[in-house]
Amino acid sequence: MALNRKIAYIDLTTGDIQVKPIPIEIRKRFIGGRGLDAYLLYNHTEKGVDPLSPDNVLLISAGLLAATCASATTRTHVMAKSPLTGLLGSTNMGGFFAPELAWAGFHHLVIRGKAEKPCYLFIHDGEIEIRDAKNIWGRSTTETQWAIREELNDPEVKSLVIGPAGETLVRFANVMTGIKDSGGRTGMGCIMGSKNLKAVAARGTTDISIAYPEEALEFNKRFIDQIASSKVNQTQGTLGTPFIWGATNSWGGVRARNFQYNQCEYADDIEPERIDEIATETMGPHHMAGCFGCQVHCRARYKLPSGPYAGKYDEGPEYTALGAFGAMPDCRNAETVLTCNYLVNQYGMDVLETGAMISWAMELFELGILTSEQTDGLELRFGNDEALIEMISRICSRKGWLGDTLADGGIPASEKIGKNSFDYLVQVKGMNNLHSDERGTPALALNVATASRGSDHLRSRPAIDLYHLPEQVLRKIYSNPVPYDGPLSSDHTVYEGKPWQVFWQENCYMAVDCLGICKYHTVFLGPTHPNFEDWAKVIHYNTGLEFTPKDIWDAAVRGNTIERLFNLREGLTRNDLQKGDMLNHRYFDEPCLRGAPDVVGRKIDKDKFIQMIDELYEHKGLDKDGVPKPETLKKQGLEGEPSHRL
Amino acid sequence: MANEEISTAEALRKTRTYGKIRCHNPSCMGRLTPEAGQAHVKCPECGMEFRVHWIRPDFPRIRGPVWEVNRKIAEEALKKKEKDQ
Amino acid sequence: MQKNNKILKIDYEKCTGCRLCELVCAVKHDRVSNPIRSRIRVIKWESEGIYVPVSCQQCEDAPCVLGCPAKALSRNDDLGRVEIDYNKCIGCRTCVSVCPFGAMHFVDADRKVIKCDLCDGDPQCVRFCDVEAVSFVETKDLGLEKGREAARRLQAAGKKAGTLLEA
Structure with missing residues (x-):
């Protein structure tokens, strides 16, 4: 049925x-x-x-x-x-x-x-x-x-x-x-x-039947308690996703001035605590809001305190906005970040891509690769808050040569701008990276390079790699629901064992995306959050369908393989800088200049990085070119795709 | 349902710590224990200094670095690494 | 004599707008997920970020009880609630129209009116509301929390004024 x-x-x-x-x-x-x-x-x-x-x-x-x-x-x-x-x-x-x-x-x-x-x-x-x-x-x-x-x-x-x-x-x-x-x-x-x-x-006003209502209700309570009792949830439920900034910008994992630095210094005005103050001042102490049926309530309600849109109501800002409109363009003012956030929300543009494109253009302008003529006289320099705000509007309406050029996305824009502009574009598969700097964290670098939709932190990021969890804890998490007895390390700087973590997270995130539940309800930022075992029960109590944890894993693996098949069909080639699983050269060539003593001087070792990709491909059942092996397709029942059954 | 066995996630709940924070130097992760309400904390292991924010009176978190101090530590570390190479 | 004096206290300022209360209410009472079956509803003005959960206040002098031509609504002192006797209810929806809070609802699919029954003493909306926007409290304590908060503000203001005077 x-x-x-x-x-x-x-x-x-x-x-x-x-x-x-x-x-x-x-x-x-x-x-x-x-x-x-x-x-x-x-x-x-x-x-x-x-x-x-x-x-x-x-x-x-x-x-x-x-x-x-x-x-x-x-x-x-x-x-x-x-x-x-x-x-x-x-x-x-x-x-x-x-x-x-x-x-x-x-x-x-x-x-x-x-x-x-x-x-x-x-x-x-x-x-x-x-x-x-x-x-x-x-x-x-x-x-x-x-x-x-x-x-x-x-x-x-x-x-x-x-x-x-x-x-x-x-x-x-x-x-x-x-x-x-x-x-x-x-x-x-x-x-x-x-x-x-x-x-x-x-x-909609039609009923959605619940297979086992009492059990579903009780298990939901248990599931919620598991999440709500965690430290990460309590912090996130107070400061929203910007809470991440406290750690990442302390140790040097935030890219500033496009990719010139890995820390946004003296950025006290855009720290999550400051944003929280603004929300408290404008909406009162209980200003957090949640999505449907979610007790994490990670988004703030606030009114813009000042600037051209003072008094306008908005929500967020997310961690991404702090980087996109704060760190990357080096505009360290809450007013600017909130103004930009409001504009992209109203215009309907991706906060991340917008901020990254403008920051890239700022670097090009300072290097002389972009000229004043091309910016129609706009002094598009780092730290020029007004230029940042103006550029957002120009992109939305495709106004001026640069507005129209940037609106076409990174790779087409780099082709139009020419010279060596592409070298400064921190992208994978044509999509810009978050304001995160992965040079100190090989696992995270592997994640952004191989994510199926381009440079991305929500497809396979083992964010808990930074927590230095004891190895036995990592083993409990990462050897479930399929056994894994290869290397696993609590050390975020090493390359060993990371491909498995990336592979596991890729399937974990695919699973939640199939179920339609939020990543903050699984092993993303909270290592003790529910996963495969718990979902098997949730599915059963709610829909009556029988899935073992392994069945969910297998379906997630299958989903990831079919995304891979699509990308390969449309031109993905392993080492292609524009369409492949490869990072911008800056990850390998430019060392980190800021942050914790552990982080400064670090860059990604290209040979070891390529070896990690090889290993990840093995876990995924891909050959050296990143193409699913015939036996992989057979095992996953995908050898007949496209099968046109639905 | 109360008798149902606990999941891996629930079993790991005992590894959680509350009211304690760690140094944000990834290779250090020294245990920091600010006094209630304290605004600054210095890592006894690596010397990095942080500004502290209190989510609740019993729940501290690191807001960010003490810029001058940690910048100096970073520059020294970078110089040393460049010399070692 | 009223035996149970506990009622739902709604502190809308704390509401995060997640509607988990609506979900669990429908599942608890009707064993399906459907917010139009929920006895509690979060009314929203999204453009201003205002969320207000609304449910039956179990009025002492309830318009629904007074207005019901079939005398199907009555007060149950044991459970501290106003309840519907479905054997008497004729489905005229008078209670829906007279309720000053819009807390009585008519479910089209079942052709019947519904209202909060406090889950017979263990309201699920309260159990699931992590931020305590909905709580289940003794009527005598209804003003307690607000009173303490106001007193704290007064005390703080007084202290500040004192400091200013001394300076």
């Missing part, structure tokens, strides 16, 4: 809509959410499809557990071929949209074609309507959501929307819901814009 959450195929060119159930045997293989999206993407796109053409498909999904009686089943996944990288486009976001979509009767939307004029989808209790978006086109992300509620006369409608940046096809435009919940990475908002799709609105 299939769950009562279905898959809808929507063709925006013809207006045709088809609805199908999702067979349990497909669930067993790909679970749902990101894993099933990856299957659908591989099956519903042709090799070499132009990302902005009607033939690209946009996948929007809720995880298997969305809206069930599990913890934080908030996550929406969005996938397509990326207009930023030309490879896998994939982004995951919190908020309240995914459960609403599930209550409306759907788990997966497969959207193809291009609407003749701007439209939006309204999904409610099994029905899907394509509606005219003439009243909302051009509006900001929040205005769009409120206007849809007004038009539909229902304050409970939850919408996934694009802002002006998605409409102008900024290659890193995001999709958003609520005030700041964003699917930021890989430019999925640009795909919506290319399809003339302004929003997907959902309102």
